[in-house]
Amino acid sequence: MFDATPRNLKDARREGLVRILFLLMTALLVLPVLLILGVLVAKGGSALSWDFLFTEPTDGMTAGGLLPALVGTIWLVVIALIVSVPIGIAAALYLSEYAPDNWLTRAINLAIINLAGVPSIVHALFGVGAFVIFFGFGTSILAASFTLAVMTLPVVIVSTREALQAVPQSFREACWNMGATRWQTIRKVVLPNSISGILTGVILEVSRTAGETAPIMFTGAAFFLPFLPESVYDQTMAMSLHLFVVATQVPNVPDNLPFGVALVLIGMVLAMNAISIAFRTWLRRKKKW
């Protein structure tokens, strides 16, 4: 009575096929990651040295190191985060914890999601108009960082809001019900339980901010500037633009140089992520139980 019908056999075959197909697709995802890292290490590994990291480029960028670009990118990322993270978290808190559910809130949410889809070159033009010209920052670290901040804001807001909404509603009810204000509820219960999700969003933004080229090209990143920036009103070199330049714009660059730059850029992003993840783990552990 438990013999498989032809229909059962057909379904079983299909089940196996679909499973293998999905597995293949997953493997296909891992492949580019391994290939990228492999190629970079194979071709760029020989360029790496302490001098490469800690000296300035020489001989028309065909020799020397990339210190100014490295330092420049750190400036850009740090300032962009200082601007976008507090604003983004505050906005997400308002949208998630305070705003009533009406058409205006829904319109704002829609706008934020659309803003996250605006191409980075459009953000670049906005940055030129707003920060370089209108606010008079000139082409500078400040203007470039603000442009990056505007670009990352919507993603910070969306990921923070998702982290906040993952906190069970019953926690909030428990607090309100004991007479807690919304802010007390946020500080004592909502934020401690969503901080790791919020940080995950920020970590993703660090990588994107460090890697973007278009938004900084017109607003503050320099082609070749072999000094360290002295203030936020200086222009600076940046890793992403430097990679573009040595890979396509400069003649007679040794083969391993662009790959070395890319390797350092990726290493830098991974290092920043590692710091954020360590911070997140520390926060989680600090929560006693």
Add this chain to the structure above:
Amino acid sequence: MADQSPAAVEFADFSLWYGTFQAIYGVDLAVKEGKITSMIGPSGCGKSTLLRSVNRINERLGYVRTEGHVRVLGHDVYAAENSLVQVRKQVGMVFQRPNVLPLSIRDNILFGHRLHDGGKDAEDALLESALRQVLLWDDVKDRLNRRAQGLSLEQQQKLCIARLLPVKPRILLMDEPCSALDPKGTEAVEELIWELRGAYTILLVTHNMAQARRASEECVFMLMGKLIEHTATDQMFVSPRCPETADYIEGRYG
């Protein structure tokens, strides 16, 4: 505004709308101080809504509109001059599912106390007395700093009741407090509710008529957003006045 009636909670011609849907129709009800009053009725009859109007926890939904008055200890909770925080201090609420906070047992119990700037010195005494009142002290006294979410559901629900006590509320609202519990847990929590009568005015929403009968002194029957009958529990289950009440109690709908 002085009030002669000894009612702990009083609804006066109270109506409530969710958007355009009217959930409560002109309810008049005086809940006697120090008694356990159960609210019964079929699903969607407005009993939970009515309960949630007392501490205004409905309002976070944003599209709630009310008419009429709800007075707690003689003061209109919807009046602009009354602080919602102070109202909620007097009116504690227990939910269907135990909603312990992801904190230690100690921090859960003292959460409200700390919120209202209670002194540090009193904490240990308050902690013990709250846990003793809900018959939980012996179970948890050795693990006060462990996370509260590790407790059984029954213990969690008792903890949720205990958590309300340090801020000294006068009224406890309970919204089907046993519906997530097994029969043994239900019995334990019912016993606890019975123990608390007199010290607190308790409003208990339940879909379980046996529970209303066992664990309450007064009983309110609601149907389609209207209050149908309010009498002593014994009387309601023996000789209900209204035919609708009789039909419901005898299980002809529900």
